[in-house]
Amino acid sequence: MMPNHSDQIILVNGLILADPDSCLVVPHGKTVIKGNMLSEVNSQLEAPPFSSEVIDCSNCLIMPGLVNAHTHAAMSLLRGLADDLPLDKWLNDCIFPSEAKHVGPEFVFLGTSLSAVEMALGGITTFADGYFFMEKAADAAAEVGLRAVIAQGILDVPSPDCPDPAKWNKRIEEFFARFPESPLTRPALFCHSPYLCGPETFRIAKKLAADHGTLLFAHISETRCEVEEIASRFGKTPLEHVHDLGILDRNFVNVHCVHLSDHEKDILADSGAGVVHCPESNMKLASGACPTRDLLKRGTSVAIGTDGPASNNNLDIFEEMRSAALMAKLVTSDPEALDARSVLRMATIQGAQVLGLDHSIGSLKAGKLADLIVIDLDRPHLTPVFDPVSHLVYCARGSDVRDVIVNGRIVVRDGSIITIDYSELASQVRSFAAKIAADLGIRTELK
Missing domain, CATH: 2.30.40.10 (Urease, subunit C, domain 1)
Incomplete structure (x- = not known):
């Protein structure tokens, strides 16, 4: 090497x-x-x-270097397992059952390593990741040599690294205590969404994040189904919900923000909270389009993310930039809606701003x-x-x-990764994928 x-x-x-x-x-x-x-x-x-x-x-x-402000890197091991489905069916019928059976430390290390190589080859130098067993994700990012914000996932239902959701606080403290020291990685927290994390979970997670000086991420207003569910539970939208909980600030990162009213756009601008736009995942799952032009006009920092490699299905920020620009023009019927320079900023310095890293990267x-x-x-x-x-x-x-x-x-x-042996990594990934395929009764084309 x-x-x-x-x-x-x-x-x-x-x-x-x-x-x-x-x-x-x-x-x-x-x-x-x-x-x-x-x-x-x-x-x-x-x-x-x-x-x-x-x-x-x-x-x-x-x-x-480009900034991928939202992904679930380990899910590269589930890439192509389920496609052409709405988000709720994709999650509940395919992804969650597969994760329950197969996600563990090895899964996370291999999957994150694979995604980190893909991202590095595509010019991504920093990524924000949210999943489980995230100490292993930090190890993988550092080994490949990428900068990363590593967010431990939190759910109010059983998850791969916290089967008893009543003990998630303990899991978070364990995560912070075990987080590996590296100049490349920093810890964060990730409440999956308002429909899988209750109000008290959000409040406690925000306090823990503040105590440790870290960011808190969450999927917010990704689909109409989510908006309707939260409205039926709390009488307000997902964004209004987290705002009323008192946790919406510049250290809270809103992922997706597809379905927003003008009032919610104003709330975001006043809060200083950042947004991550994931155009290709939103298109593939038919979730809708983040109103990037309106958010940027109000002064909100908007970053670009790929979302996970199981819902995208690649990790190419150049594709995301093109899609972000074209999507904005299409939904507004305005060819000037989001110009190339604005999009480039979203993938670089604004991505760094959303992650709190603009003092050191992004330009x-x-x-x-x-x-x-x-x-x-x-x-x-x-x-x-x-x-x-x-x-x-x-x-x-x-x-x-x-x-x-x-x-x-x-x-x-x-054009070649030189920090790790990719051939050896690919061999390990294929071996693990064969176990998943055998469990599902399907075959993988490469051994």
């Missing part, structure tokens, strides 16, 4: 898109990484120091952490280049990513 770390790395000869807020593209500048930090961006060094590793980025674009500035990607522009679908930002949103694919650097460490070089 090739070395993937140098005390100083200099990227030369490429276009540089350093600041997603301005989307200014600078030609032929140099980007200098010392240790895990960016020391110079857009500089004009005459000659690199002898000890530096120099990466030639001719015909390439250097940009901040390329001296003093920030060295999380960046190199896009190969020498592809037929990216030629010619009149507007690099347009290409990133409307033309590019995850497979166009050539190099990925996270925390100053090269994770992907020339």
Whole structure:
């Protein structure tokens, strides 16, 4: 395996898109990484120091790493198991029963490792994950070399790592106590939804998150069915419900937010809470479309997420950017509804803002952490280049990513993962998948 770390790395000869807020593209500048930090961006060094590793980025674009602000990474082991169903049937008839039988520490480590490799190859340098046995997810993310916010799942029904839901508090304290130390990962909490977590569960989870200085995530207003169920229980919408519980603030992350009234959009803006838009999962499950234009106009930070690889079914943020832009134009009948620059910000600096990481990632500035990607522009679908930002949103694919650097460490070089042995991982994944297939009486095509 090739070395993937140098005390100083200099990227030369490429276009540089350093600041997603301005989307200014600078030609032929140099980007200098010392240790895990960016020391110079857009500089004009005459000659690199002898000890530096120099990466030639001719015909390439250097940009901040992408942020996947919501996924369930371990569910890559359930990818393709159930498709073309509404969310309630997909969960209750297919996913929850399979999880009850198969989800454990090994499942989570293998599935998260597989997803982390997929995300790294597609230019994602940071992801937010919510599932079970999340200490193992943290191990997997750190081993592959990605930055991650690792959120332990909470339910008021039996779950794989908490069969007795009355003991979920104990499970959360165990999670925090066992969380592995790494500069790449930080813990968080994830209440699945208002229909699977009661008011007291939300209140206690928010207090625990605050006590530990972490974020609390939840699926909010994903489907009309959810909105109707919460209205029948509490006489209000899911967003109004969490607002009235007193937990909606900038450390609460609302995932989906598909069905919102204008009043709810105002509530979100006033609260400072972030939103994660998952366009392809919402389309695949026919859940609806997040009103991104209205939220952004009100000043709400909106990030982009893939959702899980079992409901998407891939983890390509470039696809999500394109889908987010096209979806907004379609549902508003306005081609100007969500432009390429706004979408790029959602996948970079606004994703970092929603995760509370914008002080250290999301743009390329001296003093920030060295999380960046190199896009190969020498592809037929990216030629010619009149507007690099347009290409990133409307033309590019995850497979166009050539190099990925996270925390100053090269994770992907020339389109290949170099931090772990992918062949060995794939073999372990296929062996585990064979157990799932045997239990369900189906077959897998590859052994």
